[in-house]
Amino acid sequence: MKYTKIGPRGPLVSTIGFGAWAIGGMNWGKTDDNVSKNALRKAIENGVTFIDTADVYGFGHSETLIREVLEEMDVKDKIVVATKAGNDFYNTNNEDDERYGPIRQNADYDYIISAAEKSLKRLNVETLDILQLHSPDTGKLQRDEPWRALEKLKQDGKIKHAGWSVQSFGETTQAFLLDEHRDLLDVIQVRYNLLEREAEKVLFKKSEEYGIGVIVRIPLLFGFLTGKFDKNTKFDTEDHRSMNLSPDKLKMYLKQLNKMKPLYEQYPDQTKAQLALRFCISHPATHVAIPGAKTEQQVLDNIAASDYGFIPYVNIPKI
Numbered sequence: 001m002k003y004t005k006i007g008p009r010g011p012l013v014s015t016i017g018f019g020a021w022a023i024g025g026m027n028w029g030k031t032d033d034n035v036s037k038n039a040l041r042k043a044i045e046n047g048v049t050f051i052d053t054a055d056v057y058g059f060g061h062s063e064t065l066i067r068e069v070l071e072e073m074d075v076k077d078k079i080v081v082a083t084k085a086g087n088d089f090y091n092t093n094n095e096d097d098e099r100y101g102p103i104r105q106n107a108d109y110d111y112i113i114s115a116a117e118k119s120l121k122r123l124n125v126e127t128l129d130i131l132q133l134h135s136p137d138t139g140k141l142q143r144d145e146p147w148r149a150l151e152k153l154k155q156d157g158k159i160k161h162a163g164w165s166v167q168s169f170g171e172t173t174q175a176f177l178l179d180e181h182r183d184l185l186d187v188i189q190v191r192y193n194l195l196e197r198e199a200e201k202v203l204f205k206k207s208e209e210y211g212i213g214v215i216v217r218i219p220l221l222f223g224f225l226t227g228k229f230d231k232n233t234k235f236d237t238e239d240h241r242s243m244n245l246s247p248d249k250l251k252m253y254l255k256q257l258n259k260m261k262p263l264y265e266q267y268p269d270q271t272k273a274q275l276a277l278r279f280c281i282s283h284p285a286t287h288v289a290i291p292g293a294k295t296e297q298q299v300l301d302n303i304a305a306s307d308y309g310f311i312p313y314v315n316i317p318k319i
């Protein structure tokens with residue numbers, strides 16, 4: 001396993017981390033907590049030192065499982081946990097969204113502070129390693145409230161590092177916010193993978209210039225880039241991929257995937273997951289990829305990408 005700092009001001013972590021959305025047990029179909037905990041344990045035993053989660057994943061369940069595993073393994077001080085706030089699932093009066101339940105975006109100062117306090121309790125720590133604003137709309141980010149909340153939490157020692165998870169498909173339109181918050185932000189989290197490279201256009205240039213670390217999410221395009229789905233793949237209605245990898249989207253992605261053939265031919269001994277992950281950590285602006293994993297087998301497949309290291313840019317097909 002290789003290690004790097006998440007940018008000049010970020011913590012030192014393994015270049016492949018563990019994305020803990022799916023193990024929350026919601027939005028990805030049913031999961032078994034024992035299987036999930038074994039997957040996380042396997043990751044840590046094999047050198048993973050970075051976990052990405054959010055308070056909203058499984059409505060607190062992902063954070064709770066992480067705390068249990070870290071305490072059972074007695075490794076709390078060795079593992080960096082990044083969490084997020086900004087999707088209010090606490091307020092049961094919220095209208096029930098068909099797919100995501102009673103969640104409402106809330107980037108108000110008081111809300112972010114109170115959500116951070118709840119994550120501190122759930123993770124049973126004095127300080128959160130990284131707190132990221134959880135992909136708010138641009139309008140909410142143009143107010144100073146969420147940023148002031150991060151600043152205050154940092155001043156009070158409740159968070160070590162301030163982060164922001166950029167909205168999917170807002171990689172360019174939201175990039176101007178880095179100009180305004182470059183001094184506060186230590187890290188950002190970005191959707192980026194072999195088929196979705198919008199972040200390269202503006203966001204990565206700014207993050208490099210400002211010394212802000214980059215965490216890469218959805219590196220496997222929700223599992224698609226492992227090569228296991230085809231045009232006939234169907235997901236359960238409670239799996240978000242019934243929408244995000246709908247038959248139309250699968251058709252489009254499968255067409256784009258043909259361009260990656262030369263890459264797969266160059267590295268026949270590596271899995272498609274490993275090549276997808278190596279790509280994500282090869283850009284000079286990026287630092288760590290956080291594949292979601294549900295099983296020990298997936299973890300072992302994914303983490304091997306760290307040792308394989310960068311893919312030379314000339315070997316990466318354009319899209």
Ligand SMILES: NC(=O)c1ccc[n+]([C@@H]2O[C@H](COP(=O)([O-])OP(=O)(O)OC[C@H]3O[C@@H](n4cnc5c(N)ncnc54)[C@H](OP(=O)(O)O)[C@@H]3O)[C@@H](O)[C@H]2O)c1
Nearest residue numbers: 019020021165217218219220221222223226291292298301
């Ligand atoms: N707005 C935000 O801030 C935001 C949004 C999305 C994600 N995230 C973060 O980013 C992390 C990663 O993104 P993601 O989990 O959405 O997508 P992803 O990492 O691209 O895909 C993860 C899924 O792919 C499948 N998989 C993983 N490794 C595999 C392997 N080696 N072989 C075969 N299948 C494999 C698993 O699902 P199956 O086994 O069910 O196929 C797994 O749940 C999340 O866990 C979360 O921490 C943040």
